Amino acid sequence: MFNPTREQVRQFFCGAWRKHVERLPLDGAEVTAADLIAEHPEYHALLLRPEEAQEKEFTPDGGQTNPFLHLSLHLAIAEQISIDQPPGILAAYQALRQRLDVHDAEHAIMECLGEALWRAQRSGGTLDGMQYLECVRRAAG
Incomplete structure (x- = not known):
């Protein structure tokens, strides 16, 4: 599992944005990161x-707000949606998109992800994917 340091996360987002501004080629997740930063x-x-x-x-x-945490959560959500992990997140996202634009839908999911991360940290356990997914489904209405 990739577990970047605070410094690495900050370097990644600063580097992706610098490349975007300078119109340099972006690699892999930098493309998504630059799109998120643009928002x-x-x-x-x-x-x-x-x-x-x-x-x-x-x-x-x-x-x-910590911009690096905020952007990291956006990046995590984009990845989850792209691979439908946890299973069902893509359908829940699509349901959100029926009434919200992309950014607002991601923010609705972010609320649920933040709550799920807080619960996992508080209990000293792992993130409950089913509880997280249920929260997103409720947000989708």
């Missing part, structure tokens, strides 16, 4: 300052 203009300036991005702390009491 988040509030992150563009930070991602073009990798030194600052590496050092910046995003704490709950600071009131800022």
Whole structure:
């Protein structure tokens, strides 16, 4: 299992955005990452300052969303949908898309994923894929 460090995640997103801005070829997940970043203009300036991005702390009491966590969750959801894992996530996503645009549908799934990750962390266990999928299905209505 790939388990990148905080520094590697930040380098990945900063690098993907730099390549996109400079119109350089993107490899693999960088294509998806650049597309996701394009949907988040509030992150563009930070991602073009990798030194600052590496050092910046995003704490709950600071009131800022961690752009690297946010983008990582988007990337995870895009991957889940592309391979239908957990099984049924693609159909649930398609149901969400009946009433929401792509970005809003991903954000609805992100709420469920965040809750599932929080539960797994709190219990010291693994993510409950069925509970996660049920949450997404409920969001789809």
